[in-house]
Amino acid sequence: MPAFSLEPRQQAWCAELRTLAAERLRPVAEKGEPGRVDRALLAELGRLGLLERLFTSGALDLCLMRESLAHGCTEAETALALQGLGAHPVHAHGTPAQRARWLPAVADGSAVAAFALSERAAGSDAAALTLRADPDPGAGGGAGRGWRLTGEKCWISNAPEADFYTVFARTAPGAGSRGITAFLVPADRPGLTGSALDMLSPHPIGALAFDGVPVTADDVLGEADRGFRVAMGTLNLFRPSVGAFAVGMAQAALEATLAHTARRDAFGGKLSDLQTVAHQVAEMALRTEAARLMVYAAATAYDDGAPGVPRRAAMAKLLATETAQYVVDTAVQLHGARALRRGHLLEHLYREVRAPRIYEGASEVQRGIIAKELYAETPPPAGEAP
Known part of the structure; x- marks a missing residue:
């Protein structure tokens, strides 16, 4: 862990987290069933106070936590994330009643949360979602305004096993991103069903079907028709920490490759004696450090309220x-066939590392966001109309 930009207390905390991941969390995770919510692991994260820190930490601390856990136990990192x-939309935009009902249970690991934004035809283009929230005055009861949710969500992590979902639905047809509302929907709400998808993933990913699911004003997170802000605000916080997860892996x-190439006999010496190998390891280290520093910079900008956070x-x-x-692919190449054996660290990382380039906005979407923000920040040439 580099000292740059980190205070001694942060470095010590990262070291403690790596130890906890290896000694306390990994043994629990190894007993879990792939593709299922590991409630025992969540309970352990709760006992260690790590889930509660989701609601008390800034973006940089979130990144440090995710990077450190990923280094020793990717399953624990993913469960926490x-x-x-x-639950972040509930923490940031929920009513006192919503927060009191769900956040303590999330913090102690007894309630499983899920973020339900993606749809089959609206994954990367979140503003194109089609899950309908049709007005239903009768559904409001004492809360006043009510809706019925009709449609589907897909590629939802923790579905169909979550206890509640932050669901984004269209309340104003034809309004694009301005007609979306965020709802807190408990899993036992009538008309809500789910099914598991067989994915290359250690945690559950599923589809949700909404058949006239009743929601009221009491279930809204933030303001009606302003849910896209809730979604983007959540993603702006968590995107750098997805990068931190990647850096941890x-x-x-990198560490596994350093150890392997330093002791592996090859061509009359050690593998690390070969310049082509040493240069590849140097490139792995260079890129990892560059990525780490960019993650820290983005998180610090978020915490400081600096301009350009989405970019x-x-x-x-x-x-x-x-x-x-x-880095993981190069590590596999330098290890050879042993790295593809079931149970090897790199075999595990090789499966884990692919998905983050897709979820919470694929790499192509990130490039689009960067370009859009750059052009928006660039003033038109003198003498030209904006």
């Missing part, structure tokens, strides 16, 4: 996830 992603792959967040996620793919 999904709790944060699903890259660092683990910085997109840059951090893009660079870090693409870097981790390169």
Whole structure:
């Protein structure tokens, strides 16, 4: 862990987290069933106070936590991150009643949260979502305004096993991103069903079907028709920390490669004696450090309320996830066939590292965000109309 930009207390905390990940969390995770919510792991994260920190930490601390956990136990990192992603809208935009009902249970690991934004035809283009929230005055009851949710969500992490979902639905047809509302929908709400998808993932990913699911004003997160802000605000916070997750995996792959190439006999010496190998390892380290620093910079900008947060967040996620793919792939190549054996660290990382380049906005989407923000920040040439 580099000292640059980190205070001694932060470095010590990262070291403590890496130890906890390896000694306390990994043994629990190894007993879990792939593709299912690991409630025992969530309970352990709760006992360690890490889930509660989702609601008390800034963006940089979130990145440090995710990077450190990913280094030693990717399953624990992902379980923590999904709790944060699903519950952050409740923390940031929920009513006192919503927060009191759900946040303590998320913090102790007894309630599983999920962020339900993506749809089959509206994954990367979140503003194109089609889940309808049709007005239903009868559904409001004492709360006043009511709706019925009709449609589907897909590629939802923790579905169909979550206890509640932050759901984004269209309340104003034809209004694009300005006609979306965020709702807190408990899993036992009538008309809500889900099914698991068989994915290359250690945690559950599923589809949700909404058959006239009743919601009221009491279920709205933030303001009606302003839910896109809730979604983008959540993603701006979590995108740099997806990069931190990637950096943690890259660092683990780098360390494994350093150890392997330093002791592996080859061509009359050690593998590390070969210049082509040493240069590849140097490139792995260079890219990992560059990605780490960009992640820290984006998180610090978020915490400081600096301008350009969406651009910085997109840059951090893009660079870090693409870097981790390169580093892990190179590590596998330098290890050879042993790295593809089931149970090997790199076999595990090789499966884990691919998905972050897609979720929370694919790499192509991040490039689009960066370009859009750059052009928006660039004033027109003198003498030309804006």
